Amino acid sequence: MRPAPHKPLSALLSQILVAYTVELDSEFERRMLETHSVARLSLVIWLNLLQFLADGPVSVRTLASRAPAAEEQGKALLGCLERWGFILLQPGGERAGFGSGQGIRGDWPVRLTASGETATRIWPELIPQIDARWSKRFGDDATRLHRSLEAIEHQIDLELPQGLPSATLQLPRFAPRKSAAEDGLPLPVLLSRVLLAFALDFEGESRTPISLCANMIRVLSDEPIPEAEIPERTGCSAETAGIGWQHKPYIIVERDPARGRGKFVRLSEAGIKAQREYHSIARDIEEKWKERFRAATKEIRELLTTLLKRSELSEGLKPPSGTTRAGAQTPALGRFAIGPAARQRKRDLVIQTEAFVRDPAGTLPHYPLWDMNRGFGP
Numbered sequence: 001m002r003p004a005p006h007k008p009l010s011a012l013l014s015q016i017l018v019a020y021t022v023e024l025d026s027e028f029e030r031r032m033l034e035t036h037s038v039a040r041l042s043l044v045i046w047l048n049l050l051q052f053l054a055d056g057p058v059s060v061r062t063l064a065s066r067a068p069a070a071e072e073q074g075k076a077l078l079g080c081l082e083r084w085g086f087i088l089l090q091p092g093g094e095r096a097g098f099g100s101g102q103g104i105r106g107d108w109p110v111r112l113t114a115s116g117e118t119a120t121r122i123w124p125e126l127i128p129q130i131d132a133r134w135s136k137r138f139g140d141d142a143t144r145l146h147r148s149l150e151a152i153e154h155q156i157d158l159e160l161p162q163g164l165p166s167a168t169l170q171l172p173r174f175a176p177r178k179s180a181a182e183d184g185l186p187l188p189v190l191l192s193r194v195l196l197a198f199a200l201d202f203e204g205e206s207r208t209p210i211s212l213c214a215n216m217i218r219v220l221s222d223e224p225i226p227e228a229e230i231p232e233r234t235g236c237s238a239e240t241a242g243i244g245w246q247h248k249p250y251i252i253v254e255r256d257p258a259r260g261r262g263k264f265v266r267l268s269e270a271g272i273k274a275q276r277e278y279h280s281i282a283r284d285i286e287e288k289w290k291e292r293f294r295a296a297t298k299e300i301r302e303l304l305t306t307l308l309k310r311s312e313l314s315e316g317l318k319p320p321s322g323t324t325r326a327g328a329q330t331p332a333l334g335r336f337a338i339g340p341a342a343r344q345r346k347r348d349l350v351i352q353t354e355a356f357v358r359d360p361a362g363t364l365p366h367y368p369l370w371d372m373n374r375g376f377g378p
Helices: 009-034 043-048 060-066 071-084 114-138 140-153 187-203 210-219 227-234 245-250 269-293 295-309 311-317 340-358
Strands: 109-112 251-254 264-267
Touching (some): 009 114, 009 187, 009 210, 009 269, 009 295, 043 071, 060 071, 109 114, 114 187, 140 269, 140 295, 187 269, 210 227, 210 269, 227 264, 245 251, 264 269
């Protein structure tokens, strides 16, 4: 496998977005714990869904139209939030299909629980505070990054959500932009929208989703590696980096008795082709963006590359004490007892976080995969 001459612009955007998200999510968890609530909900849930409930109940269909998101995808997210105790979909007890997207009707009202109301009070204050931290930490680099991202975001001609969608296989379709461009959007919104615009351009030319290309396909070659190494190599969680049906055309799974137990994974011919196309298509899109967005594209690349090398990025990735990423043991979302799965996820989060702090540029994912088991965090 020949390495790419440099990271795709989408990878740089992804790494900074994940770094910001990890920092904000850890601070969100710390503040929720101060209210005696256990919650590891991630920023993307606020940006794409819960913020639209902050002013009171709305119907499932109205919520989907505001997000903007496909109604069926929104129902799956609502099922998770229902199971975790942040929303109510039906007063008076559990419903058939409780905790899933099954059976949810578009005219049902969506209401926040007490935990949901606490969460929606924290996020609006927290995002400007983390933005201010980044401005103080990175100075002029942060200001220039915000300005360059904004220059591109203002020219995107699609009505995009504020957060990067959680779908990993097929990105949703978005309507032409009707809303006026806004100044002063938070950094995670700008990063998400610019990254999503790049991903949509990529998937317009590639048969293979960018989420697969940028993570598992990127780190494999024609030489087999243990399946257990994939999360470490991609920077993704064990659940999102696991082998699934969507990977089957691109990989070969085998056992090697000489190497011991476990599965070993290598790229198939289709995977090798997809890997080459990933780098080629990403380079072509960046060249087109240089013509379309002029100097902003070049400046964003330079600034993102610089930020990934700065020690201040690692400082921000160090989690507050008492949080799961710092090693505290908390129940899984929607649970009261601490089970084996929660213990394993805590260990995984600690290992991932230590890697991010040690070497952000080398370990942060090249495309965010939002893990349901982490409250849709990275």
